Amino acid sequence: MFRGLYTATSGMMAHNRKQQVLTNNLSNANTPGFKQDQTVLRAFPAQLLSAMGKGTAMQSGSQKIGVLNTGVYAQEGIPSFAQGALKETGNSTDISLMSDLLPVNPATDQKGTTMFAVRTEAGEVRYTQNGQFAVDQNGVLRTSDGHTVLGRDLTPINVISKEFTVQDDGQITLKNGNNAGNLWIGYTETPEQLVKEGQGLLRWEGIEADAPQSVEDVPLLNNSASFVKQGYIEQSNVDLTTTMTEMMSTYRGFESNQKVIQAYDRSMEKAVNEIGRI
Structure with a gap:
């Protein structure tokens, strides 16, 4: 009986964690470049039960009874890197990645994804798929959070002003026609x-x-020239309808496990108050 309590409790905890992930997805539905997380529910290691003892059926030492499951848990949210819809803004500092146009690797049957490189205030290189950039007072291209957008040699890009053009391959041309370098576009x-x-x-x-x-260092992409598109931002890839449906389903799962615990509680109460009197 108590094992059933633990199993139902683990189910409640797993559904609660999944609901938190879905809520975070929903709250970021309008965040440019946001990638929704997907929660995977996995069972705890199952136990193989065996009967030990003496007897004709157990001369070999044990008799297998069956497998006992011990509950479920929610793994860490796994991001989905499917490309979100593109939204035209007309802003020169908005640059969208075009991961959907990447070819499939025939050797692995996998389509990779692209990303920008940025440098944080701590000097560390990180990646992002949010191309909603801005130009600071020094003419340096930065993210909306102030991180420096990096060029081909992982160095800052100085565009002087907002009047610049980005080619499909990431090359930046200033208003006066000078070349300001290339955006570093990564692939994995x-x-x-x-x-x-x-x-x-x-x-x-x-x-x-x-x-x-x-x-530029990936042979598979040698014939691909369209990596970015200026004047567009990639929206979140969160599907509102699907997310809301999953949230209701997760709530029902939580509620079902809750009712199981309440049933166990009533059974134990009866065992203590009624059966215990006999």
């Missing part, structure tokens, strides 16, 4: 190794050899 086939760090930043947690590399 394993975006699941990227971990969210807040403020739209992503940190690489995989092995260094597989870290995102410039699109």
Whole structure:
């Protein structure tokens, strides 16, 4: 009986965690470049029950009874890097990545994803897919949170003013016709190794050899020229209808486990107050 309480409780905790992830997705539905998290529910390791003892059926030492499941837990939210819809803004500082146009690698049957590189105030290089940039008083291109947008050599990009043009391959041309360099556009086939760090930043947690590399260094992308589009921002890839449906389903799952616990509570109350009198 008590084991059932633990199983139902773990179910409530798992659904509560999933609801938190869905709520965070919903609250960021209008955040440019936001990638929704997907929660995976997994069972705790199952236990194999065996009967130990003596007897004709147990001469070999044990008799297998069956498998006992011990509950469920919610893994860490896994980001979905599917590209969100593009929204035209007309702002020269809004730059959208075009990951949907990337080719599929025939060797792995995988389509990777692209990202910008930024440098934080701590001097660390991080990645982002939010191309809603701004120009500071020194003419340096920055994110909306003040992080420096990096160019081809992972150095800051000085565009002088908002009057600049970005080509499809990331090359930046100033108003006077001078070349201001190229945006560093990274590529990886394993975006699941990227971990969210807040403020739209992503940190690489995989092995260094597989870290995102410039699109110019990827042979698969040699014939691809469209990596960015100026005057557009990539919206969040959160589907409001699907998210709301999952939230209601998760609530029902939480409610079901709650009712199981209430049933166990009534059974134990009866066992103590009524059966215990006999």
